[in-house]
Amino acid sequence: MDAAGHRHRARLVTTPRHVPLPLAPLFGLALLLLGGCAGGPEPVTTIPEGDFRERLEVQERDGVRITAGVPSASEVEALFDDALYDRGIQPVWIEIENGREQMISFLPVGLDPQYFPPLEVANLDAGESTPPGELLDPFFLEQRMRLVVPPGESLSGFVFSRLDEGTKAFNVDVFGEGHFATFTFFIAVPGLHIDHYNVDWASLYADDEWRELDEEELLNGIEAFQCCVTNKSGESTGDPLNLVLIARPTDVYTAFIRAGWDETEAITGSSSWKTVKSFVSGNNYRYSPVSSLYALGRPQDVAFQWTRENIHERNHLRLWMSPYTYQGVPVWAGQISRDIGVRFTKKTITTHKIDPQVDETREYLLENLAYAQSLKAYGYARGVGKVDQDAPRGNLTGDPWFTDGLRLVLWLSSQPVAIADLEYLDWRRPAEE
């Protein structure tokens, strides 16, 4: 502590006016690797950690250039001398270079509507008896991102956002006279072992296994997917395969993250321990690994989850990339269910209780992706067949479920689609229509 009562930081975060550009597009590479399709994209296995400035991403449009980076938990601790990730706070570094002739303003609410003002972060432990002088921390005031960038100038600093591990998705909104622009960033943050990093996309299918389908073949193909997920041996069936996605891998990833879904960690010693802790405490471990369910002869390729209050209340979604493409875009089989609580079982002691009305969760997903402007079109295909509420079927852990028997087909878009422009594919109609 110095005379003014301020802690000394390991080092001051400087705000470089000139970004080391050759390093900047590293993350862009990660996206590109996931972005191939028919030939199979490459996996992302490692992300450099140590200095977040080696992982900066740059976007430029209409004379405005935005550079952004997200330090990992350990990098943040070194920069700010505080384990801010443990407190749910994630600093995002941005630089805005204004090449326009008018002043532009940055709007932090667009990055996170509940961002933390710098003096809140500086004073997380302040109480009623904290002397007033200590509240004014010049270090944090210096690090903040300012809002107004004069013409021809460049400004940089941190916005203190709520924590998202795995991939951080955020918008940088800038506004100037007659000009409004949104730059959307997806930045991988080191520290979690995300499951899809481990998928060897390139060897999922041999080149001669891929099949391009026309519309009729597509409908037949997806209606011929197996009814349900199975256990590893394939002997027991579980929840219905109630989703089909038409999407490039990159779009799967960006669409779900934009819609508020979290990636899941691969099962490791560390992730299992985090799950146990979260289970016992009821706290939120948003990236909890999901168990393997089987379809197309293998466990899911990718899983996402959407969490509410605690681990007991979350939506789970599993996806398998099929060998089909439609208009050159891969077709995926999927399964979605919602955990609504924990129940005791004889076999596994405890398990998550799923919402028996599985269509409810499926329809929720449609709305969720439509609001995230990630959907181009949707429709329905036949799936498991109708299962009545008074004669439900059971999943692998014995939970009942019932359904109208249809599969929701979701065609994801790379570009934002206004909800009013969403197309309806009139294939099969739910019974009530």
Added chain:
Amino acid sequence: MRRAACLSMLLTVTLGACSMAPYDPGSVEQADFTERSVHFSSGNITVRAAVPGDAEAESLLGIDVYDRGIQPVWVEVRNDNDTPARVVISSIDPKYFPPAEVAWFFRKRFSNEGWLDLEAHLIDLALPRRVGPGETVSGLVFTNLSPGTKSFNLDVYRGSLPPRYEQFTFFLRVPGFVPDYTQVRFEELYGEHERVSVTSEALPSALANFGCCSRNAEGTKRGRPVNLYIVAEPAVLLRTLLRAGWVESSAGATTVDPDSVHYLFGRPADGAFRKPRDGTTDRSELGIWKTPVLVDGKALWAAQVRHAIGRRFPLGERLFGVRLDPDTNEGRNYVLQTFWYAQALEQWGFAPTGQFVSEADPAIGLADDPWFSRDDFNAVMWLSDQPVPMNETRIQEWTPPATVTGPDS
């Protein structure tokens, strides 16, 4: 394994012992709250909605859903088109509770059969998503509880060609909570001789007459800056606040110490609003006063935002006290953005006041809270009664002092 299984059975039996009750609900047809319903029509779609209060919900459902933070909203949708329509349930609350989840929360109150009856009944009562041509559907959506006026959108989508999308916005009164502003007789606040009319151009000089800051009840001590001004009809102001995520409160709800109540025009705020973060602690409080000024015929409101920093106590910060963010420009800019992202801003501008308070020499507020104002601007916002896309919001330019390039630059 066997021992664990026995333990789990024992636990189940113990938990189950006091819950042998069957389930015996009321019915929507007998409920009075539908008489408060509000309706709108557009594109041959008619929607009607009402919110049962705490007691009404319990008598309808037989379970105290408010106690679990769940607030049912009753909705009816009539589709007079010849194509099917779809109600977008997450438009009402993106984190709504599906009926089976609500039943699961309350399962321990009932026998196993009672719980399954509850689940079947709630699934049956839930609002269906699909409305066939010429059909009317109705039912409940289980939303997260918000005190005071319930505000939500209801979106109805028609997958016809071309697709049609109807949006309805509801602000529904719920019994049980009385926000401050409903107790204020706004018409009687100022006498005829006190009222002033100004134009937009002359507004900065009118604002200069108000002084910078709130004061204590006696007027002997300076509080914090009042640096937000809003030009709006009262209903538009309320709609904007609710749409921007501010929830109704009362000035006494968060301040324990009467000496710390902020006064302007000789009275505490006419309306108080809070901005909860992640549903737990409230970190921002907004006080709003009606001024005697009319700007181009519309009411001018003064507002002060106070953002809490320091330790968080989910059980109630009022018991332990909080510190306020000393940076008063930060809160002002935040409020402006919440209105802008709510697509409520027709126009805004920064009116210079000529008063700086530097961080090196901060002022001290009513609760010994230091504050500074790095720039000398008041934000002035003109609200629109129709949604304004963010890039169509206009900026009112007043001549700033030569030394300043912009707010908080």
